[in-house]
Amino acid sequence: MKPSAQGAAGAGTGRARAAGAVRVPAQPGAADVARDRARHAGEPDGAARGEHTHGEPPAAGPSASRPRDLVRRSSVRGQILDALRSALVTGELRPGEVYSAPALGDRFGVSATPVREAMQQLALEGAVEVVPNRGFRVVERGEGELAELAEVRALIEVPVxxxxARTVPAERWAELRPLAEATVRAASAGCPVTYAEADRAFHRGVLALAGNEQLVRIAGDVHRRAQWPPAGAPAVRxxxxxxxxxxxxxxxxxxxxxxxxxxVRALVGEHFTGTP
Known part of the structure; x- marks a missing residue:
């Protein structure tokens, strides 16, 4: 996807839409904070995790580490992560705003734990940053950063x-037709989250032909980051x-x-850099 002043389309998945039926809210007011603190008082480690200290107390006892519980929590965390990734680009998680895991957990109908873990993953990806004793601030991205990401994408993907184009037979390219057509359908529907998912899937399918898993992983990470819009710009294309x-x-x-x-050379140049 070529760069634009607004960045690329919002990221997300079908699972995110299922989990994200509850819209990600703005940061709660004083009444919400007071209520959460009263309910979750006594947790000692909230500041270290970068959130309000009224997060839920940790699970205790032998059942806390049962495999079934871990699998269930992992599934919820994945759904919350997908929903938060979608919300980053649609503008529901606003650049510069601080969000606490307990408050978001209340609104998603889950405990703070999967939200906190999802936010920590987003921090590793550079989408949010920890604010001690408060929560996680959505990083404010500038046009310069998006231009740098677009350049990195071009450096990685264009040569591949x-x-x-010189080595893969026509029949292998033809197998990617459904992925390309899926991007057209998503674009026609006008849903940025669906389009972002389809866009990444198509590029991932192309790069997978190189047989290099590290290439696919690194390029996919840069692609996702390039889909977050800059601060002050309209949330979606x-x-x-x-x-x-x-x-x-x-x-x-x-x-x-x-x-x-x-x-192919002309179209690739246009697609990644906006120049023929």
Missing amino acids: WLRL GRADLVTDAHEHTALLDALIAGDPDV
């Missing part, structure tokens, strides 16, 4: 696409931009199947 981007996927795939290296 051009190499694959418009439907017309998404449709244009999606049709670049199908045009690229047509050229790859046809084995036309000159057209």
Whole structure:
């Protein structure tokens, strides 16, 4: 997906939509904070985890470490993580705002633990930062950072696409047709979260042809980060931009199947850098 002043489309998954039926709220008011503190008073480690100290007390006893409980918690954490990733780009999690795990947990209908763990993962990804004794602040991203991410994506992906264009047979490219068409459908629907997922899936499918799992992982991480919008910009790209981007996927795939290296080179340059 080529860069734009608004960044790329919002990230998210189908699971995120299921878990995110409850909209991510703005930071709670004083009444919410007082209520949470009264209910969860006495937790000693909240400051160290970067959140209000009224988070829920840790589980105790032998049942706390049962495999079934760990699997269940992992599943909830994954759903919350997907929902929060979607909310980052749709603007429900606003740049510069601070959110506490207990308050978000209340609104998602879960304990603070999976929310805290999901936020800690987002901190590792650079989406949020820990604010001791308060929670997690959504990082304010500038146009310069998005331009840097776009450059990194081009440096990683463009040479791989051009190499694959010379070595991958047409029938393998044809297998990616459903992924390209999925981006067109998502763009036509105008849902930035669905489009972001389809966009990443298509690029992941192309890079997987290189047979390098580290490449796929690193490129995917940069791609996701490039989909978060900058502070002060509209939260999502418009439907017309998404449709244009999606049709670049199908045009690229047509050229790859046809084995036309000159057209592929021009389209790849346009798709990643905005220049023919």
